[in-house]
Amino acid sequence: MSYPSRQAALSPDLRALDATLPECAACPRLVEWRQEAARVKRPAFRDWEYWARPVPGFGPVDARMLLVGLAPAAHGGNRTGRMFTGDRSGDALVAALYDLGLASQPTSTHRGDGLELRGVRFTxxxxCAPPAHKPTPAERDTCRPWxxxxMELLHPTVxxxxxxxxxxxxAVLPVLALGGWHVPRPRPAFGHGLRVELAPAEGDAAPLAVYGCxxxxxxNTFTGRLTPAMLRDVLRAAAQEAGLATR
Incomplete structure (x- = not known):
């Protein structure tokens, strides 16, 4: 059994999961790349001591809305040790959440900067940061148990x-199928603004709405394919459906 499969299953709660995950070294290519990025560094970050480990999720353990990205950036999350922190992707996302009242501040620069997410969690x-920001299918599957x-631990609230x-x-649809929700067959294709409702495997559990963005x-943000208004619209719809107050 791989380290992710073994250790993820042993985590009794999200705090334990977040503490255990950074010790993972299951994918040699990703270990080499994240450590190489920390050695070479960008000139702007030459004084930083890079995190250079797997980056855990971030946000409250009773989150009602989960945001699922791709992987940490080599000089963003891999540097700062926090999801969507220290890069332009994080700048755009956290600013949108702040505009909606779901983040305590409009910026996400480093761990310890005071950022708090309200009812929202990043994962x-x-x-691990992958070369060219492109993990392989095998790396995705190895990481899947985390x-x-x-999702199992968030099941009561998300x-x-x-x-x-x-x-x-x-990546998330197979995880949701394993986590107790019925995912349609064939699986729906991705689309911006798409909403798919998943029925629970157990009749007394709550359904789950999955949004594409x-x-x-x-x-995407520099070319206008994704504008701040488009991003806020999806986040607002998902947050309100989750029962979170927005502005």
Missing amino acids: SPVH LVRE RTVVALGAFGWQ YHVTPR
Whole structure:
């Protein structure tokens, strides 16, 4: 049994999961890349001591909305040790959450900067920074037990999931099927603004709504493919369905 499969299953709660996950070294290519990024560094970050380990999820343990990205950026989450922190993707996402009243501040620069998410949690299917921001299918599958366990632990409270990009969408649907929700067959294709409701496997559990949203990459936000208004619209719809107050 792999380290993720063994250790994720042993985590009794999200705090334990978040503490255990950074010790994972199951994917040699990703270990080498995240450590190489920490050695070489970008000139702007030459004085930083990089995190250079798997990056756990971030947000309250009773979150009602889960945002699923792709993987940490080599000089963002891999540097700061926190999801969507220290890069332009995080800048766009946290600013949108702040506009909606779901984040305590409009910026996410480093661990300890005071950022708090309100009813929202960040995670990803792959927890290590991959070369060219492209994990392999094998790396995604090796990392999957962490997300499966995260969803199991969030099951009592989570009501909506926002998948950022096609990779996040394709990765999270099998996880949700394993986590106790009925995923349609064939699986729905990704689309920005798409909403799919998943019925619970157990009749007395709550349904889960899954929303698609273009990823907050600079390629999307700088070209206007994803505008701040488009991002806020999806986040607002998902948050309100989850029972979170927005402004």
